[in-house]
Amino acid sequence: MTKKMPETPLLDQLESGPWPSFVTGLKRLADSEQNGEYMKSLLGQLEHSYDTRKGYWKGGTAGVIGYGAGVIPRFSEVAESYPESSEFHTLRIIPPAGMHYDTDTLRKMCDIWEKHGSGLIAFHGQSGDIMFQGCTTDNIQPAFDELNELGFDMGGAGAGVRTSMSCVGAARCEQSCFDEARAMRSVINATLDDMHRPSLPYKMKYKFSGCANDCVNATHRSDFAVIGTWKDDIQVDEDAWKEILAERGRKEINDQVINMCPTRALSLNDDDTLEIDNRSCVKCMHCINVLTKALSPGKERGITILIGGKRSLKIGDLMGTVIVPFMKLETDEDFEELVELAENVLEFFADNALEHERTGEMIERIGITNFLEGLGLGVDPNMVNHPRTSSYVRMDGWDDEVAKWNARKADKAVEAAE
Numbered sequence: 023m024t025k026k027m028p029e030t031p032l033l034d035q036l037e038s039g040p041w042p043s044f045v046t047g048l049k050r051l052a053d054s055e056q057n058g059e060y061m062k063s064l065l066g067q068l069e070h071s072y073d074t075r076k077g078y079w080k081g082g083t084a085g086v087i088g089y090g091a092g093v094i095p096r097f098s099e100v101a102e103s104y105p106e107s108s109e110f111h112t113l114r115i116i117p118p119a120g121m122h123y124d125t126d127t128l129r130k131m132c133d134i135w136e137k138h139g140s141g142l143i144a145f146h147g148q149s150g151d152i153m154f155q156g157c158t159t160d161n162i163q164p165a166f167d168e169l170n171e172l173g174f175d176m177g178g179a180g181a182g183v184r185t186s187m188s189c190v191g192a193a194r195c196e197q198s199c200f201d202e203a204r205a206m207r208s209v210i211n212a213t214l215d216d217m218h219r220p221s222l223p224y225k226m227k228y229k230f231s232g233c234a235n236d237c238v239n240a241t242h243r244s245d246f247a248v249i250g251t252w253k254d255d256i257q258v259d260e261d262a263w264k265e266i267l268a269e270r271g272r273k274e275i276n277d278q279v280i281n282m283c284p285t286r287a288l289s290l291n292d293d294d295t296l297e298i299d300n301r302s303c304v305k306c307m308h309c310i311n312v313l314t315k316a317l318s319p320g321k322e323r324g325i326t327i328l329i330g331g332k333r334s335l336k337i338g339d340l341m342g343t344v345i346v347p348f349m350k351l352e353t354d355e356d357f358e359e360l361v362e363l364a365e366n367v368l369e370f371f372a373d374n375a376l377e378h379e380r381t382g383e384m385i386e387r388i389g390i391t392n393f394l395e396g397l398g399l400g401v402d403p404n405m406v407n408h409p410r411t412s413s414y415v416r417m418d419g420w421d422d423e424v425a426k427w428n429a430r431k432a433d434k435a436v437e438a439a440e
Contacts, residue, residue, distance in 0.1 A: 030066075030068075051141045051142060054141065056137075057141045057156075060107055060140050061140060061142075062106070063105065064104070066104050067103070070104075078098055079110070090180070090219040091179040091220050093113055097109055098110070109159055111157045111159065112155045114177035115151055115152040115169055115174050116152075116176070116177045117146060119188050121145070130172055134172070135154050138161040139155075140156025149178075149184060150184070151185045175214075180225070181221070181224050182218075182219070182221065182222050183227075183368070186209065186230070187238040188206040188229070189202055191203065191232035191250075195232060197310065198232035199252055199325070200248075202232050206228070210228065213365065216368065222372050224380055227246070234306055242341050245382065248325050248360070250324075250325055250326075251324060251326045251348065252321070252323045252324070257317065257318045258298070263313070263316040279313060283309060284306055285303065287300070287302040287303045324351055325349050325351050325360075326346065328343060330343050330381050330383075330385050337386055343390060343405075345405070346399070374388065391423065391427060
């Protein structure tokens with residue numbers, strides 16, 4: 023007997039606004055022949071949750087052979103009332119670097135999930151994974167086997183390395199400053215065991231953005247952020263600049279570009295030439311974004327590495343702290359150096375972090391000096407452009423810390439001499 027569509031007056035309200043609603047998607051799946059009963063039951067439980075203002079999913083154990091992570095188990099606490107959706111597990115699958123798909127691959131993914139799961143797929147969450155949502159325990163293994171045969175692997179979950187993300191970058195974006203896809207694959211391939219078999223104090227995230235626009239939110243959503251940048255001067259196409267100025271006028275350029283520069287590095291001369299104080303430029307990308315054809319990143323391109331970004335937990339939101347101001351990423355040796363640093367950070371985190379503590383919180387507790395010393399990295403003044411006006415650098419006790427640092431250096435010099 024076919025189950026009727028449940029009454030969902032509270033969920034229906036979510037379809038009344040101007041934006042597309044996930045409820046519409048769930049109802050569409052509930053109308054399908056293959057997964058209709060499963061999704062009708064889910065809609066009933068979701069309506070019940072909205073009515074009682076309580077979630078009814080609990081965790082448990084569910085996975086695939088040989089892996090310790092990648093499946094998010096969800097078992098219903100109200101299974102007696104909604105038996106068809108009593109299990110609604112999610113498979114996290116690693117996406118291709120830069121999130122490139124062809125239509126044939128997408129169709130095959132949809133076919134697999136309609137066959138083994140609910141048909142509900144999310145491209146992509148902040149975790150970076152392809153989220154195949156809604157699967158029974160018995161169907162987890164066959165679903166993964168077919169996805170694996172298609173060329174995809176299980177993503178991260180739990181206290182281990184999480185699925186990485188890279189922006190579309192060099193494949194399509196003219197602002198790209200390094201090969202994001204290769205960087206992502208190099209680091210993740212080297213740390214894959216810690217993703218599939220979590221054994222860390224807490225999660226570790228790597229993310230890769232080709233420029234400071236940071237389209238994958240690496241700076242504030244990852245423990246190890248790789249951001250594209252450049253070392254020399256911004257490139258100026260004079261012909262394109264004149265064309266844009268003639269089209270928009272001095273007032274619009276002043277309002278939208280010159281006055282919006284955070285360090286006042288740009289100025290518009292009386293003869294309509296654009297002057298750039300490159301020493302004051304902080305590579306924020308605003309002027310390049312607005313004047314795309316006229317301005318572009320410099321020729322000497324590379325990466326900046328920041329550590330410790332995360333959302334709220336023990337000590338609130340944290341932005342990444344610069345530990346490598348500039349590094350070339352062109353040759354095989356450069357990529358090997360990046361992988362070595364990523365592995366060293368992971369190893370230091372595994373050895374020194376407390377339970378349920380992210381990298382940024384660990385650094386806040388032990389001090390950036392000890393962290394850099396543990397990695398064998400020297401303090402670089404380029405880590406902070408204007409330390410006395412930076413909200414990320416505490417000046418209290420500064421002189422004492424400098425004295426301690428100099429004393430440690432002196433002790434090491436003595437030991438080396440002996």
